[in-house]
Amino acid sequence: xxxxxxxxxxxxxxxxGGVRLLPAGLGIRERTIASAVLLTGIFLFILIxxxxxxxxxxxxxxxxxFAPPGGSHLFGTDWVGRDMLLRTLAGLSLSIKIGVLCSxxxxxxxxxxxxxxxxxxxxVDALVSWLIDLVLSVPHAIVxxxxxxACGGGMKGxxxxxxxxxxxxxxxxxxxxxxxIKEAEYTKISEKLGKNSFYIAKEHILxxxxxxxxxxxxxxxxxAILHEAxxxxxxxxxxxxxxxxxxILAESMQYxxxxxxxxxxxxxxxxxxxxxxxxxxxxxxxxxxSPATAYKGI
Amino acid sequence: xxxxxxxxxxxxxxxxxxxLKDVDFxxxxxxxxxxxxxxxxxxSTLGRILAGYEEPEKGGAVTxxxxxxxxxxxxPVQLIFQHPEKAVNPKWKMKKILTESGTPPAELISxxxxxxxxxxxxxxxxxGGELQRFCVLRALTPKTRFLIADEMTTMLDAVTQxxxxxxxxxxxxxxxMGVVVISHERALMERxxxxxxDLEQANSPV
Numbered sequence: 001x002x003x004x005x006x007x008x009x010x011x012x013x014x015x016x017g018g019v020r021l022l023p024a025g026l027g028i029r030e031r032t033i034a035s036a037v038l039l040t041g042i043f044l045f046i047l048i049x050x051x052x053x054x055x056x057x058x059x060x061x062x063x064x065x066f067a068p069p070g071g072s073h074l075f076g077t078d079w080v081g082r083d084m085l086l087r088t089l090a091g092l093s094l095s096i097k098i099g100v101l102c103s104x105x106x107x108x109x110x111x112x113x114x115x116x117x118x119x120x121x122x123x124v125d126a127l128v129s130w131l132i133d134l135v136l137s138v139p140h141a142i143v144x145x146x147x148x149x150a151c152g153g154g155m156k157g158x159x160x161x162x163x164x165x166x167x168x169x170x171x172x173x174x175x176x177x178x179x180x181i182k183e184a185e186y187t188k189i190s191e192k193l194g195k196n197s198f199y200i201a202k203e204h205i206l207x208x209x210x211x212x213x214x215x216x217x218x219x220x221x222x223x224a225i226l227h228e229a230x231x232x233x234x235x236x237x238x239x240x241x242x243x244x245x246x247x248i249l250a251e252s253m254q255y256x257x258x259x260x261x262x263x264x265x266x267x268x269x270x271x272x273x274x275x276x277x278x279x280x281x282x283x284x285x286x287x288x289x290s291p292a293t294a295y296k297g298i
Numbered sequence: 299x300x301x302x303x304x305x306x307x308x309x310x311x312x313x314x315x316x317x318l319k320d321v322d323f324x325x326x327x328x329x330x331x332x333x334x335x336x337x338x339x340x341x342s343t344l345g346r347i348l349a350g351y352e353e354p355e356k357g358g359a360v361t362x363x364x365x366x367x368x369x370x371x372x373x374p375v376q377l378i379f380q381h382p383e384k385a386v387n388p389k390w391k392m393k394k395i396l397t398e399s400g401t402p403p404a405e406l407i408s409x410x411x412x413x414x415x416x417x418x419x420x421x422x423x424x425x426g427g428e429l430q431r432f433c434v435l436r437a438l439t440p441k442t443r444f445l446i447a448d449e450m451t452t453m454l455d456a457v458t459q460x461x462x463x464x465x466x467x468x469x470x471x472x473x474x475m476g477v478v479v480i481s482h483e484r485a486l487m488e489r490x491x492x493x494x495x496d497l498e499q500a501n502s503p504v
Contacts, residue, residue, distance in 0.1 A: 184384070185379055185384045185385045186384070186385055186386055186387045188351060189377075189379075189385055189436075192349065192350065192351070192373040192376065192377070193398060194373070196370065203390075207387070207389035208389060292422065
C-alpha cells in the first residue's frame with residue numbers, strides 16, 4: 001500500500017509543470033474528497049447562479065444582435081441581443097434541476113421496489129419483475145411524450161415522464177444485488193446473531209446498493225437532460241420562452257448556416273461539461289466508498 | 299445444557315436423495331464432540347441443522363434443553379463456516395465485523411492473535427487465517443452455549459490452527475460451552491475431542 005502511495009507521489013512530481021488544481025501536500029484520499037467538494041461547488045454555483053438570472057437581465061437589445069463572443073458578452077448575443085452566457089447559465093440551471101429531480105425520483109422508486117421485491121418475495125417480487133418488463137418493453141420516448149402531455153407539459157411533465165420510464169434498469173440491478181446479499185453467509189450469520197431485518201437491510205444490504213445508486217444517478221442524469229431537450233424540441237416539453245438548453249439548441253439551428261456558431265457551440269459544450277462534471281463527482285464518490293479503491297485514489 | 303437432534307431427515311430442495319436419514323445426535327455443555335465421515339455424508343448439513351440454518355423434515359427436531367431453537371433472536375448455537383471470506387461483509391471494516399455480536403474482552407482479542415492495526419482494515423486486506431480469527435471471536439459471545447466448528451481451521455497452517463483451537467478450548471472450558479468439531483482430519487479430532495461420532499455409521503442415506 002505504501003509503495004502505491006509513493007508511486008502516485010512521484011507521478012505527481014512528474015506532472016509538476018502542468019496546471020495543478022489542488023495542493024500537493026494532501027494525501028490521495030484527501031485529494032479525492034477535495035476534488036469532489038470542488039466539483040460539487042461548481043455544480044451548485046451553476047445551479048444557484050442560473051436560478052438568479054431574471055427576465056430583466058435577459059432583456060431584448062436590438063442594437064446589439066449577433067454580437068460574436070468577446071469582451072462584454074463572453075458567449076456572444078442572439079438574434080434579439082440577449083446575452084448568451086446568462087441564457088446558457090439559466091438553461092443549465094433548469095437542465096440540472098430536471099436531471100437531479102429525475103435521478104432522485106427514479107432512485108427512490110428503484111430502491112423501494114428493488115429492496116421490497118426480494119425481501120417480501122413471492123407475488124410482490126413477481127409483480128415488480130412484471131412491471132420492469134412492462135415498462136422496458138415500451139419505447140420510452142413515446143411514453144414520455146404521452147405522460148408529459150397528460151401532466152400538462154412543462155417541467156412537471158418531463159420529470160414525471162422520465163422518472164416513470166427510467167426507474168427500471170436501476171431497479172433490476174438493485175433487485176439482483178439484494179437477492180444475492182440476502183443469501184450471503186454474513187447476512188445469515190447476522191440473523192443468527194439476533195439482528196432484525198431492518199438492521200440487515202440498513203447495515204448489510206445498503207452499503208452494497210449505494211455504489212449502484214451513485215452510478216445510477218450519473219447514468220440517469222444525462223438521459224433526463226437529453227429527453228428534456230428532445231421533448232422540448234418536439235414541442236411537448238418546456239414552453240419556448242423558458243431558457244432551457246433544448247430550446248436554445250433548437251432555435252440556434254436556424255442561425256448556424258449564417259455563421260452564428262456561438263449560439264449552439266457554447267450552450268452545447270456547457271451541457272457536455274456539466275454531464276462530465278456529474279460523472280466525475282459520481283466516480284469520486286464511488287472511489288471513496290469502495291473498499292477496493294478507497295486508499296488508492298482515482 | 300443439552301443440544302439434541304432427534305430423528306433428523308433432510309433433503310435439499312432440488313434433490314430427491316436424502317442427505318440425512320433418521321439421524322440422532324446430542325452434545326452436553328462442556329463436551330467436545332467430533333463429527334466425522336467421508337465427503338457427502340452430511341456432516342456440514344447436520345452442522346447447519348444444529349445451528350438452525352436449515353430445517354429438518356417433519357418428524358425431526360433440534361432442541362436445546364427440550365425447547366426449540368429461538369427464531370429472530372440471538373441463537374445460543376453458533377456455527378463457524380469454513381470460508382471466512384464469505385462470512386464477513388466485504389463493505390464492513392474489521393472492527394464493525396468483530397463487534398456485531400458485542401465487544402469481546404481485550405485479553406480474548408490478543409489471545410486470538412488479532413492485532414490492533416487490523417481493526418481499521420477491510421476484509422480484502424487480511425488473509426484467510428486472519429479473517430477466521432475474527433469469525434471465531436465473533437461467535438464466542440457470553441450468550442453462546444454451543445459452537446459448531448465446520449472445518450473451522452482446515453485451510454489454515456498448523457501454528458494458526460493450534461492458536462485458534464487453544465483459545466476456543468480454553469473459552470469452552472471456562473464458560474462450559476459445548477463444541478462440535480466437524481472435520482475430515484482424524485488426527486485433529488482425536489487430539490481435541492472426548493467423543494467422536496461417525497456419521498458414516500449413524501447415517502444411512504438412500
